[in-house]
Amino acid sequence: MKLSVFMGAVSQGLLWSILAIGVYITYKILDYADLTTEGSYPLGAAVAARFILGGMDPFFATILSMLTGMLAGLVTGILNTKLKIPSLLSGILSMTGLYSINLRVMGKANLPLLRQDTIITRVTSLGFETDTAVIIVGVVSVLAVILILWWFFGTEKGFAIRATGDNSNMIRALGVNTNSMVILGLVISNGLIALSGGIMAQYNGYADVGMGTGTIVIGLASVIIGEVLFGNTSILRSLFAVVLGSILYRIIIAFVLSKGLVPNDLKLLSSILLAVCLSLPLVKEKLSNFVDSIHKNKSREGEASA
Amino acid sequence: MLNVENIKKVFGKGTPNEKVALENVTFKMNEGDFITIIGGNGAGKSTTLNAIAGVFMIDEGKIEIDGTDITKLPEYKRSKYIGRVFQDPRMGTATNMTIEENLAMALRRGQHRGLKRGITNAEKSKFREYLEMLDLGLENRMTTKTGLLSGGQRQAITLLMATMTKPRLLLLDEHTAALDPKTAQKVLELTEKIIRDDKLTALMVTHNMRDALKLGNRLIMMNTGKVAVDVQAGEKEGLHVADLLKLFEKASGGRGISDRMLLS
Numbered sequence: 001m002k003l004s005v006f007m008g009a010v011s012q013g014l015l016w017s018i019l020a021i022g023v024y025i026t027y028k029i030l031d032y033a034d035l036t037t038e039g040s041y042p043l044g045a046a047v048a049a050r051f052i053l054g055g056m057d058p059f060f061a062t063i064l065s066m067l068t069g070m071l072a073g074l075v076t077g078i079l080n081t082k083l084k085i086p087s088l089l090s091g092i093l094s095m096t097g098l099y100s101i102n103l104r105v106m107g108k109a110n111l112p113l114l115r116q117d118t119i120i121t122r123v124t125s126l127g128f129e130t131d132t133a134v135i136i137v138g139v140v141s142v143l144a145v146i147l148i149l150w151w152f153f154g155t156e157k158g159f160a161i162r163a164t165g166d167n168s169n170m171i172r173a174l175g176v177n178t179n180s181m182v183i184l185g186l187v188i189s190n191g192l193i194a195l196s197g198g199i200m201a202q203y204n205g206y207a208d209v210g211m212g213t214g215t216i217v218i219g220l221a222s223v224i225i226g227e228v229l230f231g232n233t234s235i236l237r238s239l240f241a242v243v244l245g246s247i248l249y250r251i252i253i254a255f256v257l258s259k260g261l262v263p264n265d266l267k268l269l270s271s272i273l274l275a276v277c278l279s280l281p282l283v284k285e286k287l288s289n290f291v292d293s294i295h296k297n298k299s300r301e302g303e304a305s306a
Numbered sequence: 307m308l309n310v311e312n313i314k315k316v317f318g319k320g321t322p323n324e325k326v327a328l329e330n331v332t333f334k335m336n337e338g339d340f341i342t343i344i345g346g347n348g349a350g351k352s353t354t355l356n357a358i359a360g361v362f363m364i365d366e367g368k369i370e371i372d373g374t375d376i377t378k379l380p381e382y383k384r385s386k387y388i389g390r391v392f393q394d395p396r397m398g399t400a401t402n403m404t405i406e407e408n409l410a411m412a413l414r415r416g417q418h419r420g421l422k423r424g425i426t427n428a429e430k431s432k433f434r435e436y437l438e439m440l441d442l443g444l445e446n447r448m449t450t451k452t453g454l455l456s457g458g459q460r461q462a463i464t465l466l467m468a469t470m471t472k473p474r475l476l477l478l479d480e481h482t483a484a485l486d487p488k489t490a491q492k493v494l495e496l497t498e499k500i501i502r503d504d505k506l507t508a509l510m511v512t513h514n515m516r517d518a519l520k521l522g523n524r525l526i527m528m529n530t531g532k533v534a535v536d537v538q539a540g541e542k543e544g545l546h547v548a549d550l551l552k553l554f555e556k557a558s559g560g561r562g563i564s565d566r567m568l569l570s
Contacts, residue, residue, distance in 0.1 A: 156420055172382045176419065
């Protein structure tokens with residue numbers, strides 16, 4: 001793999017890691033498999049692209065993309081907690097509805113951002129190369145997100161959200177409205193996911209209505225890879241693990257592409273990769289049971305011969 | 307201070323599985339009362355506690371605490387008055403959070419939770435003292451996730467969490483039933499000590515007749531969703547298992563004593 005390809009993978013991984021952190025909040029902290037992701041990611045991209053083309057400052061357009069994602073999370077949260085629609089279905093409803101909304105925002109299926117002022121061109125105008133500028137944007141935004149979340153999950157409200165995903169009966173008995181916590185978690189998560197989409201549109205140079213397909217699998221794969229390889233002993237460690245997981249995922253993808261994999265097969269590969277990661281704990285357990293039984297048999301044979 | 311008046315609850319109304327879980331349950335508690343509730347499976351003991359805690363809304367009747375009607379109040383709002391310990395040790399703590407984080411959340415029971423720190427250093431040293439009182443060596447494991455603790459250790463922590471802020475009412479739902487006999491004994495002694503020292507008003511559901519007789523100043527026996535026997539303060543002293551069985555037989559027409567109650 002060439003160095004430029006490798007660095008491209010790292011910067012992509014950084015930008016995707018904001019989405020992965022969003023997925024981490026719902027999947028790991030809230031224990032909620034949220035499919036809104038597949039709609040809020042392109043929503044962020046669509047909003048950022050549309051408003052940048054309309055002449056808005058790219059920073060504000062990016063912030064606006066995050067806010068619209070939060071709104072999408074709010075809708076999913078209300079569907080689930082107030083209208084009692086199962087979590088998976090609530091996400092699917094939002095995701096499907098967002099497809100039309102995204103088309104409305106963009107006006108067409110693909111919105112190019114050619115020669116537009118973006119947050120990346122803002123950094124290159126300071127005298128950086130484009131590749132470096134992308135890394136700078138990635139590192140700064142990821143660090144900001146991690147620091148804010150680390151602070152937030154250490155507050156009383158942050159504790160309450162964590163406990164809601166962990167043991168909702170217990171924290172309700174301690175006086176927390178768990179419905180509000182689920183909604184708040186979904187709002188934060190989808191805000192980050194849309195932010196990731198908004199930045200990604202500026203990196204790719206376009207927003208596309210189909211760019212959300214498969215994002216939940218990519219996000220989950222990053223979360224699981226990160227957790228398995230880098231641990232989850234504390235919130236801060238988990239957040240960094242997710243970022244590393246996301247970067248590693250992109251490196252794996254870049255590697256298989258450089259070995260001649262057809263890009264059309266990527267989504268299948270992503271699914272297989274995630275399935276393997278998700279089944280790791282079970283495989284590990286079976287394997288250790290198997291090893292134990294061999295040891296037991298051996299010691300029994302030893303006793304018999306003695 | 308607690309007034310439970312004619313409460314009724316039917317589960318699965320209008321379905322073939324319809325079950326009258328509570329029927330005209332009525333009793334009053336005075337400040338400092340410690341009532342043990344006993345009865346067979348399906349007698350309505352836990353359902354009564356859950357009705358008071360607000361886990362579900364009752365169909366008829368009224369529940370008051372300190373003269374305030376809480377019948378329609380959602381569960382999370384009642385927590386201002388009520389501390390609870392559940393039967394299943396896994397139910398009482400957030401297992402992926404540390405001991406000190408769990409205690410910090412319990413310290414804020416019924417309060418608004420904002421953007422202040424979830425736990426402060428002053429609280430940590432206070433928790434250390436509380437944990438030392440439990441005498442389980444947990445004061446040195448404050449940053450351990452509670453999921454790694456044994457059932458007895460978790461119940462002791464849940465008990466501490468439920469009583470730390472001195473609730474108006476403490477609800478104990480067979481909180482020693484899932485523990486081995488020795489640990490159960492220890493947790494029970496701890497329960498008694500905390501209730502006595504803090505002069506708490508408490509309701510304890512148990513399957514064990516001896517525990518029901520030994521602990522508390524009052525006893526309620528339930529059968530098929532109704533209060534069968536209500537032993538008032540002063541009458542409980544000197545009561546034996548045999549007397550209890552006789553009282554129960556009289557109230558229920560000679561049926562309904564489960565083997566588990568007799569054996570224990």
